[in-house]
Amino acid sequence: MEEHADAMSSAAQILLHAIPEGQELPVWHRDVERIRQAALGIYRLVRERLATEHFMQPHLVSGEDLQGLRHELRGFLQNILGRCQLVLEEEEQPETVQCELTSIMEHAHACVTVLDRNRDYIAPERGIDLAISPPTAKLTLPFDDEEEARAPISGATILVADDSAGSREVLGRFLTSQGHEVVFATTGREALDRVDEMDFDLILLDLVMPEMNGFEVLRALRLRRKLRYTFVIIISGLDANANAIRGIEMGAVDFLARPIDLRLLRARVNACLERQRLRERELAQYFTPELARHLHRHPEQLAAGRRVEVSVLFCDISGFSRVSERHGPERTIRWLSDVLGTMSACIMEEEGVLVDFTGDQVMALWGAPHHQPDHADRACRTALAMQASLPELNEKWQQEIGHPTEISVGINTGDAYVGNIGTPQKFKYGALGNTVNLASRIQGACKYARARMLATSNTIERLTVPIFSRRLARIRVNNINAPVYIHELEGADQTDPWHRLRTEYETALQLFETAEFRKASSLLGQLLDDYPDDGPSLLLMSRVVDELLKKNSEGFDPVWELPGK
Structure with a gap:
């Protein structure tokens, strides 16, 4: 290992000394200097500790001492391999740089092989089991063309909890280059503080950290019910299978032993995020992408129903039966899909909940699951946007279906029960109650009032910004005894x-x-x-x-x- 460390340091020095004096330093200069320092760190550890008389006599060496040394060595190797991969991936490098970095990586892998051949001790350390079975994950993986072509998932918020500054820098740069937002923690307690302060899609967790080790952090996350919707990948120089098994049993989804191939890390991160996105896409049937992500992280907001003031909108497409009769199912479905898609976009633009499609009708609500003090304004603006979208739809479809596309919209505001109105087996978010029933009747009243958009006085009175409207009448709808004023909305x-x-x-x-x-x-x-x-x-x-x-x-x-x- 001493020879390999010396070779890595020499290769880094060759690259650094090859830079002409007075020339602007290349972008890889800082990384190669850190690689040289890490190689010297390995050399010193081997010379000053591993080669001493104490370590030459196995009966004098505790498993904890040897495991601690192995953990330090793996940290240095992670720094070297990670920086080599970053430099080679970030931009095209001259051939000499590529050759020297490839040589450094070969020597680093040789050091890993030496470490893997010498695992003879088992010793506990603050609840961490140090076992001797070899790791199952390899440092590099072959990638087929399909895997290479697959676009990485970006836009996640990832917490890197690691007490090594070099490791944090390498992981942070790599994850940021993949389009993720990265937050750091240097101790176990700081990691928990970060989790309390904000939401994360994924946590990369070191096992050996000050104040609280990784297993203690996992235990705390499980008690706080965070592990159900925030994935944890353990990244550690403790390479024993027992640690991987224990970590996964405690709630982690994966265990990667240092030094980590960054391509392997990318694959594992993308796999975790894809699982996250599948659940979010299920919620996105009802909510905006931002709200779907929030609710995925805070499922307790959907677990139980509650009574809350909401604004409910029903939109019906006029003439659906006539189009269906004249043009058959194929053309009718294409037209209906386009119209409902446009109406849905208007709802999502105002951050509404897309509750349901029923034939040629769509239902939406505002005010739940998260608080929206201007829910009445949003519902009314949505109705106006729906009407404003009709000219473009008619330009596209009127000649094909033989008449203009028209809609009628009804809005009502009041208390309703909101939550899962489906079953435990099939989730369906929505609202129930008289407020919803009246909103539906108001939409039906459009044909009698000869108006396109109607809102009750309940809605108009709760507007925070006035919207032009005309009070049309005081009406009583079928099966609801209390009369209500209806107002025509006008843009x-x-x-x-x-x-x-x-x-x-x-x-x-x-x-x-x-x-x-x-x-x-x-x-x-x-x-x-x-x-x-x-x-x-x-x-x-x-x-x-x-x-x-x-x-x-x-x-x-x-x-x-x-x-x-």
Whole structure:
């Protein structure tokens, strides 16, 4: 091992001395200098400790002493091999640099072989079992073309808990180059503090650390129920199988013995993250990707239902049956998928929960599972965005299906039970209660009120930022006794003539509700001269006329009983 260490140091010096004086230092200079220092560290350990009279007499050497020395040597070797791989992977290097680094790696692997041949002691150290069976993982793995072509998973947040500065730097640089955010901890207790402060997709955990060793950290993570949704890979110079078995039994998903081939580390990290993403994709059926990731890390927020104030939206595509009858299932499904996909994108843009698709209808909610104080605003903005998306959809589909695509939207706000409304076997996040039922009825009321978007007064009163709306009527829907005001949403600007329509209509509605039918009729007549196609005005005029034709207006009830759902 002494010869190999000397050879590694010499090769590094050759590279460093080959840099001409006055020339800008190449990017690999710092790594090669660290490689030289690590090789000298191995040389000193072998000369000053391993080659002493004490270590030459096995009966004087404790297993703990030898294991500690082996752990230090593996740390140096990890630093050397990791930096060599980083330099060779990060950019194309001159042939001389590649040759010398390859030579250094060969000598480092030879040192690992020496370490693996000399494992003769078993000794406990702070709960760590030091066994002698050889590791199962090899330093390098062959990669086929498919594996090499597979894109790595990026964007994860990874905690590296390791007391070695060199190891932290190598792992941090490598993981950052893969597109991950890396956070460091130098002690076991600091690792737990980091886990309490933020969420991680993966933890790379050393076993031998100050304050708390890796097994103690694993035990604490298991007690805090973190291991169910945060994967842990143990990375350690303690290469015995017993440590791997114990770590995995305690909740770790893998054990990698130093020095680690970075390609092997990348494969193991990607495998863990792929398992994470599969669960997140399941949740992403209902939630935005960001919220799906949050809920994957905090499943307790979905475990039990709760009562909370939410805003619920139902959107229905008009004319679905007609399209299905005329064009058959294949074209109908393509059109329906495009329209529902566009509506879903509007919901996700406002961070809503996509609860369900039912035929040609989509249901969404805001205000749960995480708190959204502006849930009513988000629901209304979503409705306006849905309507605004129709011109582009019609440009694409109107000629093909023979008529414009139209939708009707109903929104209501109030308390509802939210949580898993499916079964223990099949998860389905959603909401139940009168608030949801009324939102569905309000969507159905669009065809009777001759409006495209309706929201109840419950929703309008909870807006934090005013949205243009017109109070249309006080209605009572099927199977719900309490009447409610409905408001038509409008995406108008300040100069739009719609504002005059709204003002005069609401004045006429007030006259109607106070039984001043002749005044209401006069005002509506003037309004219809200017807006002859306004459906709500025509409907209110018909209700006014009905009351005028009655001989006796006693017992007049301004609440409009809807004729159907």
